Amino acid sequence: MKRIYTMILSVIMVMFSLTACNVGGNENTISTPPLISTTESETSTSSSLTDRVSQSTSTAESTENTSSYATESSQAEQSSETPSDSSTPQSAPSSVAQSSSNTTQSTSSSTAESTPSSPQSSISSPEQSSAPQSSSTSSSTTVSAPPQSSSTDPVTTPEHSEPKVLVAYFSATNTTEGVAERIADALNADIYEITPETPYTSADLDYHSDSSRSTIEMNDPNARPAISGSVDDMEQYDIVFVGYPIWWGEAPRILNTFVESYDFSGKTVVPFCTSGGSVVGSSARNLAQSTSGANWLDGTRLNGSASESEVVRWINGLGLDITAE
DSSP states (O other), rough: HHHHHHHHHHHHHHHHEEEEEHHHHOOTTTTTOOOOHHHHHHHHHHHHHHOOOOOHHHHHHHHHHHHHHHHHHHHHHHHHHHHOOSSSSSSHHHHHHHHHHHHHHHHHHHHSOOSSOOOOOOOOOHHSOOOOOSSOOOOOOOOOOOOOTTTSSSSOOOOOOEEEEEEEESSSSHHHHHHHHHHHHHHTTTEEOOOSSSOOOTTTTTTTTTSHHHHHHHOOOTOOOEEEETTTTTOOOEEEEEEEETTTTOHHHHHHHTTTTSSOOOOOOEEEEOSSEEEEOTHHHHTTTTTTSSSEEEOOOEOOTOOOHHHHOOOOOOOOOOOOO
């Protein structure tokens, strides 16, 4: 650096000497200034240049110190904010220092050759030069797909539901009642007694009397004796057993009241009767005419004293999807 300053000073002194010689040769009228004055002027000029060079040197040192401080601050911020990572570059501070040093030299040379009004420092911003590079490592979340059902998995077959069975009966002398109870027990079925609003007395059941209640009802095809109560949710049943005694070769008229009170569509109706000697005959067919959409099976006559085994054998022989035990 001093060598450069010395060379600049020598060039300036030679230029001043040549200028003085040219002035003396061309214009004789102009008196040559005393040597001592020239020497003093040169000395003053040299001092002025030396002061400016010193100022430039101070500026360069200040710039270098500022750059060094910025670099150290950048390294401190990077070490405190950036976690240790093998993928983070470590050469950024060195490049900043080298860039700052080159800028300082460029500034010093520019200051020595031309005297700027105010020196400017071209120091890179610590935030820009020392910004850590983002890590390329990224964490990914693996979502497991739900297991797909294999074609070899066993197919679950819905359980077969047993048909819902109701045993409905009318019994004036409790004979039919006993058979109905045995049917219900064998099938574990619900049971419902068809009860008249006005109970039948012994006199009402005297079939020898033309004036008895039973005789009058059976002689009138449109008679419909009233029933007390009703079946809860008849719709739930699939099979309905209908039991009754035989009166004058027919089912009592109260059975017509019963079958006409409900919708038997889609249901299977199994009629049975109890009698000392009469068969079902046309009684079941006449009842079927009072319903629509029902599947009526052929009826049968059961003795009031029929055993449980006889009842079970008859039920299992009907061909229905039920099993009596």
